[in-house]
Amino acid sequence: MTMDARESSGSAPAQKATRDMYLPPERKKIADGGTAHISAKEFSVYYGEFEAVKRVSADILSKYVTAIIGPSGCGKSTFLRAINRMNDLIPSCHTTGALLFDGQDIYGKFTDEVLLRKKVGMVFQKPNPFPKSIFDNIAYGPRLHGVNDKKKLMEIVERSLKKAAIWDEVCDRLDKNALGLSGGQQQRLCVARTLAVEPEVLLLDEPTSALDPKATAKIEDLIQELRGSYTIMIVTHNMQQASRVSDSTMFFYEGVLVEHASTAQLFTNPKDPMTEDYITGRFS
Amino acid sequence: MNIGTRKILDRSFTAVGIGSIIVMAVALMIVVVPIITNGIGAVFFTGTVEHRKMLFSEFKRGDSEKLSSEVASSDRYRAKVYGMLTDFEAELETMAPEKKVEYKAKYAEVRAALQALFGPLPGDPEPMLTRFKYGQTRWEKAEEKLHDLLYETKWDNSNPDVMAKEYFVSRAIGFQGTSLVKLFPYVKDNMEKLLLPEFTFYWGFITDSSVDSHFFGGIWPEIQGTFFLAVGAMLFAFPLGVVAAVYFTEYARPGFLNSMLRSANSTLAGVPSIVFGMFGLAFFINTLKVSESKSVIAGALTLAIMILPTIIRAAEEAILAVPKTYREASLSLGSSKWNTIATVILPAALPGIITGGIISLGRAAGETAPIIFTAAVSVGSAIGLADVLTSPTPALSWNIYNLASEHEAAAQIRHVQYGMVLALVSIVLMLNLSAIVLRARISKKLKG
Numbered sequence: 001m002t003m004d005a006r007e008s009s010g011s012a013p014a015q016k017a018t019r020d021m022y023l024p025p026e027r028k029k030i031a032d033g034g035t036a037h038i039s040a041k042e043f044s045v046y047y048g049e050f051e052a053v054k055r056v057s058a059d060i061l062s063k064y065v066t067a068i069i070g071p072s073g074c075g076k077s078t079f080l081r082a083i084n085r086m087n088d089l090i091p092s093c094h095t096t097g098a099l100l101f102d103g104q105d106i107y108g109k110f111t112d113e114v115l116l117r118k119k120v121g122m123v124f125q126k127p128n129p130f131p132k133s134i135f136d137n138i139a140y141g142p143r144l145h146g147v148n149d150k151k152k153l154m155e156i157v158e159r160s161l162k163k164a165a166i167w168d169e170v171c172d173r174l175d176k177n178a179l180g181l182s183g184g185q186q187q188r189l190c191v192a193r194t195l196a197v198e199p200e201v202l203l204l205d206e207p208t209s210a211l212d213p214k215a216t217a218k219i220e221d222l223i224q225e226l227r228g229s230y231t232i233m234i235v236t237h238n239m240q241q242a243s244r245v246s247d248s249t250m251f252f253y254e255g256v257l258v259e260h261a262s263t264a265q266l267f268t269n270p271k272d273p274m275t276e277d278y279i280t281g282r283f284s
Numbered sequence: 285m286n287i288g289t290r291k292i293l294d295r296s297f298t299a300v301g302i303g304s305i306i307v308m309a310v311a312l313m314i315v316v317v318p319i320i321t322n323g324i325g326a327v328f329f330t331g332t333v334e335h336r337k338m339l340f341s342e343f344k345r346g347d348s349e350k351l352s353s354e355v356a357s358s359d360r361y362r363a364k365v366y367g368m369l370t371d372f373e374a375e376l377e378t379m380a381p382e383k384k385v386e387y388k389a390k391y392a393e394v395r396a397a398l399q400a401l402f403g404p405l406p407g408d409p410e411p412m413l414t415r416f417k418y419g420q421t422r423w424e425k426a427e428e429k430l431h432d433l434l435y436e437t438k439w440d441n442s443n444p445d446v447m448a449k450e451y452f453v454s455r456a457i458g459f460q461g462t463s464l465v466k467l468f469p470y471v472k473d474n475m476e477k478l479l480l481p482e483f484t485f486y487w488g489f490i491t492d493s494s495v496d497s498h499f500f501g502g503i504w505p506e507i508q509g510t511f512f513l514a515v516g517a518m519l520f521a522f523p524l525g526v527v528a529a530v531y532f533t534e535y536a537r538p539g540f541l542n543s544m545l546r547s548a549n550s551t552l553a554g555v556p557s558i559v560f561g562m563f564g565l566a567f568f569i570n571t572l573k574v575s576e577s578k579s580v581i582a583g584a585l586t587l588a589i590m591i592l593p594t595i596i597r598a599a600e601e602a603i604l605a606v607p608k609t610y611r612e613a614s615l616s617l618g619s620s621k622w623n624t625i626a627t628v629i630l631p632a633a634l635p636g637i638i639t640g641g642i643i644s645l646g647r648a649a650g651e652t653a654p655i656i657f658t659a660a661v662s663v664g665s666a667i668g669l670a671d672v673l674t675s676p677t678p679a680l681s682w683n684i685y686n687l688a689s690e691h692e693a694a695a696q697i698r699h700v701q702y703g704m705v706l707a708l709v710s711i712v713l714m715l716n717l718s719a720i721v722l723r724a725r726i727s728k729k730l731k732g
């Protein structure tokens with residue numbers, strides 16, 4: 001895929017060809033040319049003095065699923081949260097270098113972080129529905145952005161819940177409190193809530209780590225459904241998950257982006273010995 | 285540690301815990317039981333015909349036909365008493381001068397005791413104070429007054445090392461040999477016919493104004509005043525407190541000014557309430573001149589300042605207890621900070637904020653010191669809502685204090701005081717109960 005081309009890693013594995021065959025046309029174009037939706041240039045994130053993400057340079061391609069892997073505390077969440085400026089909540093946190101979204105600096109002086117977050121949605125590790133009804137959870141974002149017509153809201157709610165593959169399970173109890181759902185359902189509800197705002201980018205920070213295997217499978221299916229429609233970034237601890245759902249993978253170690261390549265290549269033919277050690281489970 | 289020791293330790297901790305709970309329960313009982321039993325006595329009691337007379341002429345309440353037949357019946361028995369008095373007065377005139385002086389003094393005491401029992405005697409001038417227009421309205425008081433009629437109270441000062449001891453001397457003995465001696469057994473034996481005691485449910489104690497400084501009537505002006513003051517204080521303090529808490533938790537940058545403000549707030553929470561009272565007088569009345577003198581508004585503002593720190597603290601804690609994930613979820617959907625606070629944080633913090641508010645409401649209802657100089661008067665009629673800006677009001681807390689310490693006839697109207705205490709305790713209790721119910725409801729709604 002693109003990464004291969006750019007990093008000129010020589011012969012592509014056979015697997016890659018078969019995968020590309022199933023890519024939708026617009027993604028094929030990207031796979032061939034590739035437009036960076038988000039790109040980091042010498043981008044660092046600090047907590048006070050501590051540099052949690054170190055001079056990362058990378059391009060996240062539009063409509064790709066990008067997995068971020070690496071041991072605990074290596075800065076995966078920090079990098080992800082930098083993209084929609086959730087780190088703003090931490091007073092000590094600041095950044096250097098550039099992080100561009102659609103060519104615009106996310107940390108630029110004139111960037112409206114509220115507008116940015118509307119375009120860059122996020123789903124968190126622990127499902128976090130509001131203590132409101134299912135309907136109100138989904139309608140929260142649209143209402144915020146000015147949709148107040150009941151019929152229109154209903155349409156959005158239904159569409160979002162269907163996209164998140166949870167409509168059938170909740171369509172008869174939209175007025176019930178969302179906290180009454182199971183963990184897996186809550187997480188899909190959170191995805192639906194994010195989709196209702198119609199973001200361009202979906203950030204998923206270990207979305208399945210709090211879920212049982214069955215719910216995990218559902219979330220993975222969901223990501224498969226959504227791939228091609230959104231630029232998706234998913235942090236995961238689970239190597240199988242990364243290889244199952246993603247097109248390209250970033251490996252972080254102690255804040256440094258060690259390797260960024262197509263998923264197929266990174267898992268079958270890693271260039272960096274550290275990546276190899278990690279994916280073969282020699283450390284974690 | 286081996287299992288044996290651990291078990292013993294566990295058990296002794298349990299025992300200590302249960303023990304302290306029992307001690308607290310007993311202490312609560314010791315306080316609450318007399319309040320309830322005495323306080324209920326203000327509403328349920330054995331009333332005499334005098335009570336019914338009073339109700340009829342002061343409050344236009346009661347069945348006039350029944351009352352006049354009762355009055356007629358009791359007057360028949362009283363007429364005999366009054367006849368004895370006339371006889372004795374005639375007898376007095378025939379006595380030797382020094383004997384006459386001696387008996388006259390004793391006779392005056394008897395007359396006074398009878399006045400207390402039955403109201404003005406025939407030939408007495410119409411009393412100025414309402415309290416002297418009627419005899420004893422409550423049966424247990426009537427029995428006390430009967431004792432005063434039958435016995436003279438004397439003090440034994442013979443041993444200077446101990447406190448003087450009270451003892452009683454029968455008045456009948458003092459009148460031995462005169463015509464008046466018959467009066468004592470007659471009154472004693474015919475008490476019920478003279479006063480017609482009857483079980484009374486006086487709901488007017490809650491809804492009536494008082495007559496003659498709480499001698500008769502009810503405590504409605506006090507209840508209403510307490511309500512106005514407490515609710516008024518909340519109207520000022522609650523919005524202000526919540527806004528301040530939002531500022532402290534969400535907007536204030538950590539720093540010198542912020543920590544100063546916070547410690548000022550904590551200090552304010554510990555300031556004695558009398559200081560707030562003086563402050564209210566000096567600031568709201570003398571400086572800001574919110575009213576010419578005491579008024580409900582000045583009292584409410586003073587109480588508001590007093591409860592503000594508590595409300596701020598409770599709201600701050602409630603806001604801080606809202607899971608961080610709600611905030612993240614809202615912000616990640618493109619909500620502004622203010623919108624997140626208004627639509628997610630505050631609703632989730634509402635149970636805690638409301639609890640703090642209602643506990644403060646209870647405190648505002650119960651405090652005495654802040655309203656002494658700013659709002660409270662001891663006797664007054666219920667004020668209208670339109671008067672809150674200009675007129676002071678009676679209030680339960682202040683009137684309890686007043687009846688206990690300053691009222692000229694405190695001992696005779698203890699039941700009113702207990703009734704006020706019970707009313708105040710009930711009001712505060714009801715506020716707290718409603719807080720619990722409200723909190724439970726909202727929490728349930730939030731938890732789904």
Ligand SMILES: Nc1ncnc2c1ncn2[C@@H]1O[C@H](COP(=O)(O)OP(=O)(O)O)[C@@H](O)[C@H]1O
Pocket residue numbers: 047050052070071072073074075076077078079090
């Ligand atoms: N709020 C914070 N303040 C200070 N240090 C933090 C904070 N959050 C994370 N860190 C540190 O930054 C590093 C990266 O954290 P994080 O991005 O959460 O790692 P990961 O998601 O890969 O497990 C860790 O060393 C962590 O201790």
Ligand SMILES: [Mg+2]
Pocket residue numbers: 076077078
């Ligand atoms: Mg993480």
